[in-house]
Amino acid sequence: MSRPSRLIRNPRWTRTLAFKAAAFITVMCCALATMLGVLVHVQVTNQTVGQSRDVALSKLAEATDAYEAGDALAPNASVDPDGLPRELKALAAAGERGTMVADYRGRPLMWAAGPAAGGRALAVAVEYGQQARTIEALDNAILWSSGLAIGVTLLVGAVAVARVTRRLQATAQVARRISAGDLDARVDDPLARKSREDEVAAVAAALDRMATSLQGKLLSEQRFTADVAHELRTPLTGLHAAAELLPPGRPTELVRDRVAALRTLTEDLLEISRLDTGKEQLDIGAVELGALAHRVVAASGAAADVVVVRDRVVETDRRRLERVLGNLVSNAHRHGAEPVIVTVDGPVVTVRDHGGGYPEYLVLHGPQRFRTEGGARGHGLGLTIAVGQAEVLGARLAFGNADGGGAVATLTLPSGASPLGAV
Known part of the structure; x- marks a missing residue:
C-alpha cells in the first residue's frame, strides 16, 4: 500500500x-x-x-x-x-x-x-x-x-531592496499596532517629509494620516459617549426618585423597569468611557477562581452549573474579574439557553450555554457596541465591557461556538497563577 x-x-x-x-x-x-x-x-x-x-x-x-x-x-x-x-x-x-x-x-x-x-x-x-x-x-x-x-549587481540590489523591505516592515508593524488599539503609533518615515517622496514613503504617510484621522474620530466618539452618559446621569437620578413616588400599579412597574434599564445603560456607557481612556488602576489581590465562580453565579440570580476541574489561586483584581464573569453569565442567560456551565480549569475559565451560539461577526471580530442580530435584546455593551475589563486584567477573552451547539466564552488569565493550596 x-x-x-x-x-x-x-x-x-x-x-x-x-x-x-x-x-x-x-x-x-x-x-x-x-x-x-x-x-x-x-x-x-x-x-x-x-x-x-x-x-x-x-x-x-x-x-x-x-x-x-x-x-x-x-x-x-x-x-x-x-x-x-x-x-x-x-x-x-x-x-x-x-x-x-x-x-x-x-x-x-x-x-x-x-x-x-x-x-x-x-x-x-x-x-x-x-x-x-x-x-x-x-x-x-x-x-x-x-x-x-552579477555579484556586484546582486549586492547593490540586495542592499537597495533590504532598505525598502525594512521600511515596508516598519510600516506593517505600525499598521499591526494600530489594529491592536495603539492609535498613537506612527511610521514617521523621514522621506515622507520631503517634497519628492517615493512609493513606500507615500504609503507610510497615508497610513499616518489614516491613523491620525481614525484617532481623532475615536476620541470624538469617546468624548461624545462620556458626555452623553454624564448628562443623562443627573436627570435619570431625578427620574428614578420620582418613579419611586408613584402609586403602586402596573404602569408604575413599567416606568420603574424602563428607568432601571436606562440607568444600567448609562452606567455601562460610563464604564466603557473609562475603559477607553486606558487609565484604569488595578487592585491586585489573591483570588480563588472556584469560589469566585460560585459567587458570580449566585449573584446572577439564574441557574448555572459550576464545574471546577482544577482550582487555582490567581493574583488579580477581584472586582473586575467578577464583572467579566458576571457579564458572560448574564449574556449566556439572556441570549443563549440552559444549561449554562461555568468551568474552571486552572487559569482558564469558560462559560458555555446551549443556545444558538454567537453570531459570526462576533466570533471573527469580537463584540461591537450597539450591534445585535436576530432580534436579540440588549445593546451589545455587556460583552464589550467584558473584553475591556479582561484587557485591563491582562487576560485574553475569546469567543467561539461549540461543536454540539451553543456559545463558548473562554477567559485565559495571565500566567503566574498557582494551584490551590500551593505555598
Missing part, C-alpha cells in the same frame, strides 16, 4: 520580497550576461575564423599555381597530407574548395583543400593555435566579468 504524498512547502524566507527581488535580479543579470557573452563570442569567433580562412585560401591559391606550374610546393602545402580531415578530402575529390579547423598531433590547424590530379586533394595547413587561445581567453574573460558583474 503506497503512502500518501506529503505537501512540501517552500521555506518562509523564500516568500519574502527581498528573496524574490534578489532572484529576479540574479535571473535578469544571468540572462543579460549570457546574451552579451554569446554575442561577443560569436562575433569575435566569426571574425577570427574568417581571417584565418582568408589566409588559408590565399596560401591554397599560391600552392595551386605552383602545383600546376610544376614548381616545388611550400612546406605547409602537400597532396593528400596526413591529418587532412576526411570531409575536406572528399570535398576536394569532388572538385570543390573548402576550409576546416581540426587538430593534428595536438595542434589546432586551419586546413584549406582543393582538387588535384588523379582525384587527390591539394591541402594547405595554417597555424590556428594563437587564434584558438585568443578565443579561449576571451571566453574566460566573459565568464569572469559576467560573474563579477
Whole structure:
C-alpha cells in the first residue's frame, strides 16, 4: 500500500520580497550576461575564423599555381597530407574548395583543400593555435566579468531592496499596532517629509494620516459617549426618585423597569468611557477562581452549573474579574439557553450555554457596541465591557461556538497563577 504524498512547502524566507527581488535580479543579470557573452563570442569567433580562412585560401591559391606550374610546393602545402580531415578530402575529390579547423598531433590547424590530379586533394595547413587561445581567453574573460558583474549587481540590489523591505516592515508593524488599539503609533518615515517622496514613503504617510484621522474620530466618539452618559446621569437620578413616588400599579412597574434599564445603560456607557481612556488602576489581590465562580453565579440570580476541574489561586483584581464573569453569565442567560456551565480549569475559565451560539461577526471580530442580530435584546455593551475589563486584567477573552451547539466564552488569565493550596 503506497503512502500518501506529503505537501512540501517552500521555506518562509523564500516568500519574502527581498528573496524574490534578489532572484529576479540574479535571473535578469544571468540572462543579460549570457546574451552579451554569446554575442561577443560569436562575433569575435566569426571574425577570427574568417581571417584565418582568408589566409588559408590565399596560401591554397599560391600552392595551386605552383602545383600546376610544376614548381616545388611550400612546406605547409602537400597532396593528400596526413591529418587532412576526411570531409575536406572528399570535398576536394569532388572538385570543390573548402576550409576546416581540426587538430593534428595536438595542434589546432586551419586546413584549406582543393582538387588535384588523379582525384587527390591539394591541402594547405595554417597555424590556428594563437587564434584558438585568443578565443579561449576571451571566453574566460566573459565568464569572469559576467560573474563579477552579477555579484556586484546582486549586492547593490540586495542592499537597495533590504532598505525598502525594512521600511515596508516598519510600516506593517505600525499598521499591526494600530489594529491592536495603539492609535498613537506612527511610521514617521523621514522621506515622507520631503517634497519628492517615493512609493513606500507615500504609503507610510497615508497610513499616518489614516491613523491620525481614525484617532481623532475615536476620541470624538469617546468624548461624545462620556458626555452623553454624564448628562443623562443627573436627570435619570431625578427620574428614578420620582418613579419611586408613584402609586403602586402596573404602569408604575413599567416606568420603574424602563428607568432601571436606562440607568444600567448609562452606567455601562460610563464604564466603557473609562475603559477607553486606558487609565484604569488595578487592585491586585489573591483570588480563588472556584469560589469566585460560585459567587458570580449566585449573584446572577439564574441557574448555572459550576464545574471546577482544577482550582487555582490567581493574583488579580477581584472586582473586575467578577464583572467579566458576571457579564458572560448574564449574556449566556439572556441570549443563549440552559444549561449554562461555568468551568474552571486552572487559569482558564469558560462559560458555555446551549443556545444558538454567537453570531459570526462576533466570533471573527469580537463584540461591537450597539450591534445585535436576530432580534436579540440588549445593546451589545455587556460583552464589550467584558473584553475591556479582561484587557485591563491582562487576560485574553475569546469567543467561539461549540461543536454540539451553543456559545463558548473562554477567559485565559495571565500566567503566574498557582494551584490551590500551593505555598
